[in-house]
Amino acid sequence: MATMTRARLRTLAGAFTAGLLALSMGLQISAHASVSPTPTKTVGLSGAAVYDLTVLDSGRVILGGLFSAVGPLARSNVGAILPTGKADPGFAPTTNGEVRAVAASEDGTRVFIGGTFTEVNGVPRQNLAAVDAVTGALITDWQADTTGTVPTVKSFAVDGNRLYVGGKFTGIDGTTKQKLAALDIGTGDLVSWNTRVNGNVNEVRVSPDGQTVWAGGTFTKVKGIDRAYFAGIDAVTGAPTAFSRDSWGGYVVTVGVSADGGTVYATTENNTIFAYHPTVSNDPLWESRLKGNTHAMAISPTEIYIGGHFGGFNDPSITRPYLASIDPATGDATSWDPKATGQKSGTWALEIHGDTLHVGGLFTHFDGVQQRLYARFAGTPTP
Template sequence: MKSPSRASKIVGALALALVASAGPAVTPPAQAAQNVVVTQLPDQTHPRVLNGRIYAIAAAGDLVAVGGTFTSVRNGAGGSPDQARQWIFLYNKATGKIVESFNPTLRGPAPSTTGLVADQPGVEAIEFAPDGKSMYVAGWFTSVNGQSRQRVVRLNLDGSLTAGFSASVNNTVNDLELTDGRLIVGGEFSKVNQQPVERLVSLDPQTGATQSDFNLPLTDSRDEFAPYLQDMDASPDGNWLAIAGNFQTVGTVARNQVALIDLEPGGGTPRVANWSTDAYSVDCADVYDDSWVRSVNISPDSSYMVVAGTGAYVPNTLCDSAARWELPPTQSGDHLSPTWKTLTGGDTFWTAEVTESAVYVGGHQRWVNNPRPSPGGDSDGPGSVERDGIVALDPLTGAPLSWNPGRDRGCGAEAITATDDFLLVGSDTEFFAGQLRQRLAPLPVAGGLANP
């Protein structure tokens, strides 16, 4: 909980903000709180990703696993040779070195993916296992190391398949969450382990078997196509699962695009929480008829979440916005409203990462604090603040902080992960804060400044 003294100090700061090798086994840490705003210049010792896009970054101890659509990486030091890696690689952030022994062979269902092909859907999500000796990987692939593995796999740190785990999913998995003895899997699928399952399922983390007590299908698409889960996040305290995607019903309960699930940790049956809003029921631009929410992320203290999305400029909506929502017990019931919101005026937010000192939001946005651009959007309206491709917002107010490294916008920053010593930003572009830093920008906590 933040103290009243910090809340009063932020008023004074607001004006300024508006101006201006694998090694031993590791244990996955709790979500990093980060009590400072990270530095703006990226560390140059971490690896570089030479093509494609980064969709997922997971960290445990000194190990970082990166997933996406890429096929080529190299160590950060000048003169390092390129290394082939299809959709996933592992590195040690203490040394900056790629773990060469971790090189699993992932392939997709189409003939074009029998070789190294960039920009296939690839790896969408990664979670380290509690044993620190393996990781769960999910996405579009249908084989790993020459063996059938349908879109979810557990890998050892040497890239081999973990014995005893086997799950089969019939379509793309977009996200994973590991919490309280559950591996929760969400995406575009309709069957898991040969049984009908609608887009959201809980698996046994040891075996991959379906856990039947988790029965919350996502149904009732917002458009003429099938529903899907886009993103989800489990609260650090294990109580909540926030989900986002193309749906209007969760289980038997009406929820549009965003829902909160009470996980009932400790043996209870998960259920839809008494928490809902009408804000995501509205339509944005026609091209986003299915879903315009792209990211949900819960704070380190499990008290609130930030929802970010796309949609184009539509007045008096949350299209192209990031918004803070309080979780129970602070806020519950129906027709809820956000604590704060920031709008880009016409550009997409792809992802959000909440820390104690800042809410980092990435996309291909040009501005924030921009609710009144010219008619049609895509312009800087009164009070707007330029923040190309990434922004740090104050957690209490949503005001943009003076932190402003800037990055080549491209499609956008689609993965942001906070660790104890870095904010790791993954994208599809090559320059961050004016420095060549291909697709992976590690921003150090050391040297960071406190948010007053």
């Protein structure tokens, strides 16, 4: 469930707005065609899964998951791949447990990792840590341990000097703040943010203007106000926004926000993707049903890439194992079909960087071509 910073969302906003204008005028949009269905060859990984990734401005990809090697290099659940597609020999942090969330500071100097570990580079860290983005060395003066019964950090979102943390925990940084918190990027100290949720947070995202924090999970209330599994939360006051969706579909698995902030997306446990204009209506713009859950989304101006453990769409004629794309206006499947194969849990992480889609998961091949746990798909030249 890859993160996207507000700065990167802003860079997409202009293209997104242009795309909507072209659609309204009935013009053909070609500036952001689908990426190739065939991955660009890079090193693969040894192990079970890549659960999250983030792409730095340099093009280096930081990977987190449950794995033992990146290409020929031994790596313990965290690693990096260079823009060339080779394993990064210099970045070598280690954890003693799964890494479920990865994010980078906006200046690209540090990487945050979260999951179910208790040590990073042999030093005690409870499920959350910051490391140097170049070497992977632990940033020793940044510490915000989580507590609870089997605590887990599941998602990050970065906005300026704030790191939003979502997951399953009953305390963080020595406080009793639960499930959703904001930390200072530089110090790791808890930022005063008077909000609370009454259930686990599976995904957290921030609107491009930084004013709204979107969270999805198993909660039903925000600050005591009914909000069914998905909510917009004021980044200053911690109060829920007016948007209040129906609970149909069950708890929320992952969340997406368009580049202009006007549309938000939520995927649910009953295999459905919902799109909303939250300032206009509580009712969905559309619903798209698949044969399996969607774990991750990456939004381009003209389509939404989705990954999960689905085998296809409700229409039995549309098979799309683990990885697909849909039309943002309708939720309908596009023709893009990389034909992924691998373990049933499929795809867990997606991020668009420039004209490339980066993907992490449990897959092993695309249309018979081996590419284990991580893949990148280059953009198609415009006609």
